[in-house]
Amino acid sequence: MAAGMIALEHVSRTFVSADGGRIEALRDVSLTIGRNEFVTLVGPSGCGKSTILRIVAGLILPSSGTASIEGSVIREPRPETGIVFQAPTLLPWATVLDNVLFPLRMMNRMSPDSAERARTLLKLVDLAGFEGNAPRELSGGMQQRVAICRALVHDPDILLMDEPFGALDALTREEMTLELLRIWSERRKTVLFVTHSIPEAVLLADRVVVLSPRPGSIARVIEVDLPRPRSFDQEGSPAFQGAARQIRELIFGQRHASRAA
Amino acid sequence: MQAAQLEAPPRSRRALATAWRDAGVPTLATVIAFGVWEAACRLFDVPSYLLPRPSEIWTDTIEIGGTVAMHTLATLKTVFLGFLASIVISLPLAVALTTSPATAASVYPFLVWTQSIPKVALAPILVVILGANELPRVVITFLVAFFPLVISVATGLMSVPSELIELGRACRASKWSELVRIRLPYAVPFIFAGLKVAITLAVVGAVVAEFVNADSGLGFLIQTSTAFFKVPVAFGALIILSLIGVILFQAVVVIERIFFPWSSANSTAIL
Incomplete structure (x- = not known):
């Protein structure tokens, strides 16, 4: 990834909660996202997906490590980014x-x-x-x-989406997923998309970044080898199934493992 | 004729039914209540210094109509000035309260303190300090009316979804444009909820002030007329006061509907 649009290098972030306790949201996250790449972030609740997004948006600064856009360190919100939240607000x-x-x-x-x-x-x-x-x-x-x-x-060159379809009903959600792919095909942007939905993550992405539970760190990055333009018909294909199964194992396998420990 | 009625579009008939329910029924209920009052007073021969008949109230009040109008205008003046002072002071105060926890912590005790003082007890002291004129009346009206306004404006300013604030920050908006373009417009339904409470309280405050220090106003009229056992006139003043309260409240509602239709559409469930 020489043409890194977004680069996170050893990014960690710790929050101080209201009662003075320290919550480690992210630990040593390194990730490079290429220009016009579509990357989705999946992981269990509270694994710091939104924190990564807000660090790229410049709304939160990392506690350690650096986040940069086209080589310049993100210190404040930048005009190169556009953001969509879960609620339309x-x-x-x-x-x-x-x-x-x-x-x-x-x-x-x-x-x-x-x-x-x-x-x-x-x-x-x-x-x-x-x-x-x-x-x-x-x-x-x-x-x-x-x-x-x-x-x-x-x-903006970069579109940051924080579970944008999370509040929608299942049918509208599928429709919007395809809609987003269509918009992306017409207006190429670098997209960082946070979601809870594994099928959504696979269908949209060039690469799916799977995060481990808190403190969030990258469990694995999965390349999605599906031809574009994509549609929900591809859900049955072996490539789709394989990617989805890997993600599921990474998320739930870890959960079972941590419970056993 | 029946056929014509059936052919009338159901929409307008429904509108008619709503109008009847919203305006017709309350009016009818009020007329009946006054009728029962009148009939009961006549039937049991209640002396007018205890409970005057509505007809007596009407004739006695109309008889000194000019004087009553003068007193009404005096009260309205106090209500308006006090209400205006509430708005002018509450808005910046609420903004200050919400800008930082430190200002909130330093201002809140004073706010609660002003509210814990009984205004009726404060009124004579204010008259001594400020003199026997309009000023202490306006100050008392303000003190009675402003608190709920400050609280609701502050609540409104704080109720902006955090995403909108983040969006503002993502656009690198200054604190000022965040306030003017996001927080204040967002607080409009809350501001109007506060204004509705404040305008009704302003009427109460004005009367309290007039009880203590006034040579005119409906509160003054009630005091002087009861002193001379002219109870029907006191009742007349009381009815005018409640009418003022209702009309001013509705005026605020209408202003909100005209200038901020989205606000009243969102807040109909609350008020």
Whole structure:
């Protein structure tokens, strides 16, 4: 991985809890993500997946080790990243269009063609015609699509997604997974995607990073050798099954092992 | 005729039914309540200095209509000034409370302290300090009304989802634009919940102040008229006071619906 877009080198992170106790969230995580690569992070709850994401976003600094984007160390949030959370968290008082434009307004980067850009993005996610609607008039899936547009509006190189489909129902979730692949095929970005769902992790990713329970560290990185464009039909293929089984063993095997210990 | 009724779209009939339920039923219930009151007073021959009949209240109050109007305006002035002071002071205070734990820890004791002092006991002391004029009345109205407003605005400012704050930080927004573009708009439903409580309390505060120090106002009118056993006029003033409370409350509701439709749509379940 010479063309490392994101590089984590021996990153550890410890939090101090309210009662003064120390919680080690991440221990010695090293990971390089190439330009336009799609990497998913899976692991049990509380293994520090979101912490990795927030370190790349510049929202949290590592306790030790370094995180960098294109060779420059991340010390604060950077314009190269866009972020999507589990909840759409749209502004209830603003229209769909204004929600998409919100990051540009906050960054003071509004330009005459910004609105047109936002409209194009909304069209990309099949939400043309909803520009003037209020977020509450949209379904959960549609709201999350607006949130994706909001993350893309400043044309970041890196898209960080923290369980973006976790709050959606199973059917909408599959639909959104394919939707995301379609968006990614049209607008190539480096994507770091946190999820709890093993099939989702495999179907989306070039590489799946499996994390061990707290303190989170990388258990294994699995290359997903499936042709693109992907679809849920591939779930039956041996390559898919093999990758999914490996991930499952890594996550549940460890759990059983730790219980036995 | 029946056919025409059946052909009417169900939507408008439902709207009619809701209007009847929302406005018709309460009005009818109020009219009946006053009717029962009137009938009971006549039937049991209750003397008017104990419980005047609604008709008596009406005629006696109308008789000195000009004076009553003057007193009403005086009370309204105190209510508005006190309410305005509550808004002007509560908003920055709530912002200060939420900016850091240190400011919260230093300001909260004073807030709770002002609330634990009985305003009725404080009123005469304020009159001595501030003089027998409008100022102590406004200060008392403010002291009665502002606390719930501060608390609800502070709650609103703190209730912003952490993801939105992170989004703001990811856009490298300053503390100021985080406040103006995220926290304050997010707090609008909470601010209005607080305003609704504050406006009703402002009426209470104004009357408390007028009891202690005033030469006009509905509180003053109640005191002077009861002193001369003109109980129907006191009741008249009481009814006007409750009407003021209801109308001002509804005014806040209407302002919220007009200027912040998304806010009232989100908060209808609460208030």
